[in-house]
Amino acid sequence: MPESGKKEKDGHHHHRLSFPVLHLGGSKSSREPPQHPHASLDWRIESPPAMMHGDPETSTGALVSGQMVLKVKDIPLEVESFDAKLYIHVTHRKPFQGHCTDCANQRTELKSWTFLSEPTTLTPRTHEFPFSVLLEGHLPASTDNSLISVQYEFVAEAKPNRGSTLKLARTIDVKRALNVPELPHHSIRVFPPTNIAASVHYPQVIHPIGGNKLELRLDGIVKHNVDVKSVEYWKLKRLTWKIEEILSTVAPACEKHAPKLTTTTEEQPGQPPKKGVKRTVERVIGSADLHNGWKADYSPDGKIEAEIEYHCDPALKPSCNLKSKDGTEITHQLVVEMVVVQEYAPTNNLKHVTPTGVARILRMHFGVVLTERPGLGVSWDNEAPPIYQDVPPSPPCYAPPPPASPPALAPSPPTYTSSEIRYDSMEELMLGSGGERSSVENNNPSSGPSSAATSIRHSLGEHP
Ligand SMILES: [Zn+2]
Structure with a gap:
């Protein structure tokens, strides 16, 4: 793994984008985008709950995989683009400068997916697009307390040539089970x-x-x-x-x-x-x-x-x-x-x-x-969940x-x-x-x- 990262430093760029307001503990956006009359967008997670096993230095991370579910209801739908991004979003409750949104929020893109890059006509049926991401073991688990919140935000957008954009905003709850002797x-x-x-x-x-x-x-x-x-x-x-x-x-x-x-x-x-x-x-x-x-x-x-x-x-x-x-x-x-x-x-x-x-x-x-109980879960590299694309x-x-x-x-x-x-x-x-x-x-x-x-x-x- 290369030592250098490419954390996005230009926070202003992202703040111009319109992100839906998310529930802090939930997995669904509080403001669902307006429904498209002829289509709907959802996801289905196929991997077990995201659990990091071990400390940040040794954990192999957590694998999240699933399907984007784009339902075309009655008439064919021409989609110009369909993509998704996963961010880690750190919110400081007591920021460096009070009331400064940029001090309070650090959002880093972890992965992006392009499901459709050119205009494509989708027939009336359910279309599934697989996706997966390896959340590396050094990443922090989700947390939410009086000083800081760490959230994994997944945002997908499908743009039809007519009508409103289909949007999906979800959070992924990432947990960590530290390997500490139980004796x-x-x-x-x-x-x-x-x-x-x-x-x-x-x-x-x-x-x-x-x-x-x-x-x-x-x-x-x-x-x-x-x-x-x-x-x-x-x-x-x-x-x-x-x-x-x-x-x-x-x-x-x-x-x-x-x-x-x-x-x-x-x-x-x-x-x-x-x-x-x-x-x-x-x-x-x-x-x-x-x-x-x-x-x-x-x-x-x-x-x-x-x-x-x-x-x-x-x-x-x-x-x-x-x-x-x-x-x-x-x-x-x-x-x-x-x-x-x-x-x-x-x-x-x-x-x-x-x-x-x-x-x-x-x-x-x-x-x-x-720490979380490891439960029956095992690290993703010790089992065989579905893996898509380049993971x-x-x-x-x-x-x-x-x-x-x-x-x-x-x-x-x-x-x-x-x-x-x-x-x-x-x-x-x-x-x-x-x-x-x-x-x-x-x-x-x-x-x-x-x-x-x-x-x-x-x-x-x-x-x-
Ligand atoms: Zn500031």
Whole structure:
């Protein structure tokens, strides 16, 4: 594959063309062109849904093939020309220059077809014209979020010698299934200055729909202070998880708004300043706040065990991980926060448990990859869908990323933090809790002789 592409730089040319307004998520134009009295134009996709398998560096892409269906109803129709084009259309929701259509829209032609190049008389019947395109593996999947939308727009036109032009405008939904090991990742970490150690198993790959299980075990929650004849406990009072989505884009400037070449640029004298501005948005696409649901054992070798179901909220329309050469990147991380409260009891009276007034927030960040399920689909080069015309190879319309780019879309390694908090009331720690405060740990026969209720009754300012 040649390294150079031929991305169309003259955006103005295309903006003079009249493109139908397309639904952002749909596949049909919102304004159907007026019907021709004697003919209609449609398409029929024969290939499976367009799914890229693997990352942009290694994916063999997705093949889309089908038939243009031109129905001539009653009388012969003379068609002067019949062609189609496929564009990748990137829309920046927060463009370089606000309200500038040219800054906001980048439309690049990926492929064009000429079905009829000279006047042809079509008899009254259904005429089919096969077409196909290989969407190269480095192309981004379709996405639609608060910063950017990536759409694949297919536009076909048949011009009869009489009557209105037959038009068809559709979008192709392109998805990507990243090959990330489905085996759970295992991570162990101690939270100094405590002896608490967290052992976590979690899947590094998650999907827009469906639950995921995180297995958590906390050790080192019971400490015997032989000198002062007391036992210290760290009790888990609250656990929250959230899936964070980090979107970042580089909104490019159109020719009109591109910063001019200056010789006073500090960083790179004589070089043109960057013709784009970075945009970043973070949001939570799934979360829960738990006050019970774990097993706690406060015996001498005690531990806390929890199985947490975490998932994206489909109503928030999560965006899959994405990395494209124009600077767009979408990543995700799972953040787990635990509030643990320190309590103590004299060795000779373990029932007399007293809070020390110290609590800690234990925070864990796990990089996760949100991607489509590969499902039963296999890459186009491993099966045999109908292939028409010159596929492969397809013309290098959209430049592939440089081969030296770092491995994309790998989840970041987990990180942990622990911070101490002083609290005046248990309510403060449990802020956001609703309903009765109770915990499975209180009902666990193997748990130590204490309960949340007991802790609250004691003077919270008291220290051992
Ligand atoms: Zn502009």
